[in-house]
Amino acid sequence: MKQKMLLLLATVLLTLACLGAPQPTAPPVNDSAATPEAVPSATALPEPLGELKIAYILDGNIWFWSETTSARQLTSEGNTERLKISDDGAVIVYPRGQSLWAVNADGSLPRLLVDVPAYANPILPERGAGLTLFLSHFDFQPNTHWVYFATAWGGEKPIIQSRDLHRVNADAPTPQMLLDRDGGTVTFSTDGNLLALASLTSIKVVHADGSGLATALSYPVISTMVDYIPQVVWLSDGTGFYTAIPNDDGGKSKYLFVSAGGNFSAQLAEYEGSILVISPDGLKVAYVKRTANTDELHIIEASTTDTIIASYEDAPILVPWGWSPDSKRVVFSNAHPMLLLTAGVGIPPSPLTEAISPYSLRWVDAEHFIFFREGNLLIGQINNPETILIASGFSNQAEPKEYDFVVNP
Numbered sequence: 001m002k003q004k005m006l007l008l009l010a011t012v013l014l015t016l017a018c019l020g021a022p023q024p025t026a027p028p029v030n031d032s033a034a035t036p037e038a039v040p041s042a043t044a045l046p047e048p049l050g051e052l053k054i055a056y057i058l059d060g061n062i063w064f065w066s067e068t069t070s071a072r073q074l075t076s077e078g079n080t081e082r083l084k085i086s087d088d089g090a091v092i093v094y095p096r097g098q099s100l101w102a103v104n105a106d107g108s109l110p111r112l113l114v115d116v117p118a119y120a121n122p123i124l125p126e127r128g129a130g131l132t133l134f135l136s137h138f139d140f141q142p143n144t145h146w147v148y149f150a151t152a153w154g155g156e157k158p159i160i161q162s163r164d165l166h167r168v169n170a171d172a173p174t175p176q177m178l179l180d181r182d183g184g185t186v187t188f189s190t191d192g193n194l195l196a197l198a199s200l201t202s203i204k205v206v207h208a209d210g211s212g213l214a215t216a217l218s219y220p221v222i223s224t225m226v227d228y229i230p231q232v233v234w235l236s237d238g239t240g241f242y243t244a245i246p247n248d249d250g251g252k253s254k255y256l257f258v259s260a261g262g263n264f265s266a267q268l269a270e271y272e273g274s275i276l277v278i279s280p281d282g283l284k285v286a287y288v289k290r291t292a293n294t295d296e297l298h299i300i301e302a303s304t305t306d307t308i309i310a311s312y313e314d315a316p317i318l319v320p321w322g323w324s325p326d327s328k329r330v331v332f333s334n335a336h337p338m339l340l341l342t343a344g345v346g347i348p349p350s351p352l353t354e355a356i357s358p359y360s361l362r363w364v365d366a367e368h369f370i371f372f373r374e375g376n377l378l379i380g381q382i383n384n385p386e387t388i389l390i391a392s393g394f395s396n397q398a399e400p401k402e403y404d405f406v407v408n409p
Helices: 006-019 116-120
Strands: 051-058 061-066 069-073 093-094 099-104 112-117 132-140 146-154 156-161 165-170 176-178 185-188 194-198 203-206 214-218 240-245 255-258 265-271 272-279 284-291 294-301 304-313 320-323 330-331 341-346 347-350 370-375 376-381 384-392 403-408
Touching: 006 099, 051 376, 051 384, 061 384, 069 384, 093 240, 099 146, 116 132, 132 185, 132 284, 156 176, 185 403, 214 255, 240 272, 255 384, 265 284, 265 294, 284 320, 284 347, 304 341, 304 347
Parallel strands: none
Antiparallel strands: 051 061, 051 403, 061 069, 093 099, 099 112, 132 146, 146 156, 146 165, 165 176, 185 194, 194 203, 203 214, 240 255, 255 265, 272 284, 284 294, 294 304, 320 330, 330 341, 341 347, 370 376, 376 384
């Protein structure tokens, strides 16, 4: 849920310039959590959650925190900007320079997984004189230590996606090329056996070993949005997925079900609106509809039931950011992107928390969420002003790529 859309970005920047930073009341943070080594227990997460494990980047180095252990630093080389943690919480992968590295959650065995230019230059077609290869996106296959990654070409920074796909096992690092073209933004099926590869003009599906590549859905480039990539939400059994294609040039947006093999698709609903987000269960779409003086936040269901869950006159900006994991609440902003609200069918709008660094919110479960605020990494809870401080000392512009988490049963 992180795609950059031209109209949205322009509006956000204009609003920020006009409004400046919000001035919320200082949040109530438990004083016993003043350092990464201390975590308060009075507001500990409920037992049914299992064990929460968080890996995060502080001053360019990787740290690891869990509910049962104190925070510890895992790397010291610096220059790390993003990371991913495996579903079992045992391994963390991260880029360093133009290479992909891994380290165990206990800090042992830091290891090189792949030197991207040395590995990929001989097997990928060159994109232009003077361009070099960079690591692009990467992620763990669910419930494994396989890391899937793609590359991009550029000068000082990556600017041209290779649309390739590779994988490497973090326990036995020998990289394998799966696709040298036809790749895209990866969304794994629930069991990890299939990958949806979304691009500007199509969604393809491929097996985890790179076989059986098929085009499941094709569509024209969305000209009203910059580099728009449709969201994909898989059915739990992997037989297909939900997606939505925004309106273009005055047409209606389309909410679709698509079979994994591409042999069947069905339009579930169409509507006049934009800036859309599909719920985690795939059965609803949140979208914004603008009239002359009113901005409305809607939820449309697969049954075509369409409900207005929030409406504002002359709102500076109304944007849905995402859903709670139980698909009941939409997170949105109506004034400043740091001030988020939630609402749902039968759930009136209410503030989520006092302030959140834009884009940093991620849900742990239907009640708890992780976010950055004023240089702090925090855990919050619906309808609870208290927070749990995980660590402090981050930039005020800290991004969600600077942390990752897993909940182990």
